[in-house]
Amino acid sequence: MRELAVPCYVIEHPRGRMLWDGGLPSALASTPGRQGDGGGGAVRLNQTLAQQLAALNLDLGAFDVVAFSHMHFDHVGIANELGGGTLLIQRAEHDAAFADGAAAPGFDRKLYDGLRAAPAQILDGDHDLFGDGRVRIIAAPGHTPGHQVLFVRLAETGPIVLSGDLYHFAVSPQLRRVPPFNVDAVRPSRACGAWRACWRKRRRRCGSSTSLRSSSS
Numbered sequence: 001m002r003e004l005a006v007p008c009y010v011i012e013h014p015r016g017r018m019l020w021d022g023g024l025p026s027a028l029a030s031t032p033g034r035q036g037d038g039g040g041g042a043v044r045l046n047q048t049l050a051q052q053l054a055a056l057n058l059d060l061g062a063f064d065v066v067a068f069s070h071m072h073f074d075h076v077g078i079a080n081e082l083g084g085g086t087l088l089i090q091r092a093e094h095d096a097a098f099a100d101g102a103a104a105p106g107f108d109r110k111l112y113d114g115l116r117a118a119p120a121q122i123l124d125g126d127h128d129l130f131g132d133g134r135v136r137i138i139a140a141p142g143h144t145p146g147h148q149v150l151f152v153r154l155a156e157t158g159p160i161v162l163s164g165d166l167y168h169f170a171v172s173p174q175l176r177r178v179p180p181f182n183v184d185a186v187r188p189s190r191a192c193g194a195w196r197a198c199w200r201k202r203r204r205r206c207g208s209s210t211s212l213r214s215s216s217s
């Protein structure tokens with residue numbers, strides 16, 4: 001059995017606070033132990049995201065900006081509980097999630113339908129959130145129509161990429177393996193290849209390295 005985490009990230013920037021990814025639906029925490037996810041796997045949630053945020057003296061209304069790597073159930077679990085914040089979403093993901101008659105694999109509209117009324121900024125590619133290059137959404141379609149990842153330049157550790165479900169395991173890019181339910185099997189490899197070339201250049205230039213962090217299914 002392989003275990004995967006479904007991390008959520010709070011990004012603090014002098015010009016705003018961001019939530020990146022929303023984890024599993026909070027209702028799962030009311031039942032102890034693992035529960036079937038309907039796709040052959042099992043999930044467990046010990047603490048809701050709201051409870052975890054409370055430990056940081058935050059709540060689900062504390063964000064200026066909210067973005068999900070993609071709209072699968074294990075990344076938008078708290079979407080209907082958000083109390084404000086501008087949603088940043090790729091146009092292709094927005095269309096797949098909300099357009100009449102749309103039905104993308106793994107999307108469950110009732111989990112995020114509350115976002116319809118939320119202020120949103122529809123993206124057509126990469127986006128520099130605060131204008132200083134430190135927090136950038138990068139379009140990385142393939143797992144879903146508008147999958148995206150987050151580049152963050154940290155003061156202490158340097159640049160990292162929070163890669164959502166671009167790949168699930170460290171070995172996946174080398175093997176060029178993606179889940180069978182990806183909407184496109186080729187585009188993640190292209191995106192990852194481009195970033196690795198970019199990181200090699202960066203390392204040569206300033207001696208820093210970039211790590212790729214992935215999350216769940």
Ligand SMILES: [Zn+2]
Nearest residue numbers: 072165216217
């Ligand atoms: Zn996914």
